[in-house]
Amino acid sequence: MPDSVDSDTSSSGLSDSDNSTFQRWRRTFSVITGLGVSPEQRNADLERYHSETCEKWKRELMNYSPAVIFMLKHLKLSGCDVSSKDIVCAPCDYTRAGGFSPEAGAVVLCQGRFFNKGHMEDTLVHELVHMYDHAKFKVDWNNLRHHACSEIRANSLSGDCRFGRELRRGFLAFSKQHQACVRRRAILSVRANAACPDDATAERAVNEVWESCFNDTRPFDEIY
Numbered sequence: 001m002p003d004s005v006d007s008d009t010s011s012s013g014l015s016d017s018d019n020s021t022f023q024r025w026r027r028t029f030s031v032i033t034g035l036g037v038s039p040e041q042r043n044a045d046l047e048r049y050h051s052e053t054c055e056k057w058k059r060e061l062m063n064y065s066p067a068v069i070f071m072l073k074h075l076k077l078s079g080c081d082v083s084s085k086d087i088v089c090a091p092c093d094y095t096r097a098g099g100f101s102p103e104a105g106a107v108v109l110c111q112g113r114f115f116n117k118g119h120m121e122d123t124l125v126h127e128l129v130h131m132y133d134h135a136k137f138k139v140d141w142n143n144l145r146h147h148a149c150s151e152i153r154a155n156s157l158s159g160d161c162r163f164g165r166e167l168r169r170g171f172l173a174f175s176k177q178h179q180a181c182v183r184r185r186a187i188l189s190v191r192a193n194a195a196c197p198d199d200a201t202a203e204r205a206v207n208e209v210w211e212s213c214f215n216d217t218r219p220f221d222e223i224y
């Protein structure tokens, strides 16, 4: 008998393999509806579902996403050989989709936070830009101007502001909307830095480095 959630399925008249498929479906739906399972069981099911989805998408993106493959290639050229163990799927207790830890040299993908694989792709490219900057430019993450610069680049070069793909196709005209999005998101991230005392300081840091960092599209300035 597969790992059934209740006991009335033996009367369904299905063969063992049908039964197992049936059970899987039922389980999938119960994760969504919460029907027929205890809250604890549902949370455990949901967490496992998030973890498996995150691992699956991560594997697919590392193997098939042109943007992720491109970043991994350039990280390697910069001395960072990133493997799948350096990109960690984990539950996050805050409202973010991902993070980069300079100490660990690793990227965290916040499982359960992604609307779809495209969203996870944008987040992963964003964090890999931070990793690239850290490897290539010796970023001091407590220096708000350094942090602001990497956020501007990561927001602009990933699909976070829905522009990365066009940029990678060679369209280099940045729209005003794209710039506003990159600036807004960069200010929010710098504001969250423990070394940042207030909103005005975050905004100032972003403004001070804007010109040079927004126009620095490395490594995407290379044709691929």
Ligand SMILES: [Zn+2]
Binding pocket: 126, 130, 150, 151, 154, 189
């Ligand atoms: Zn960031």
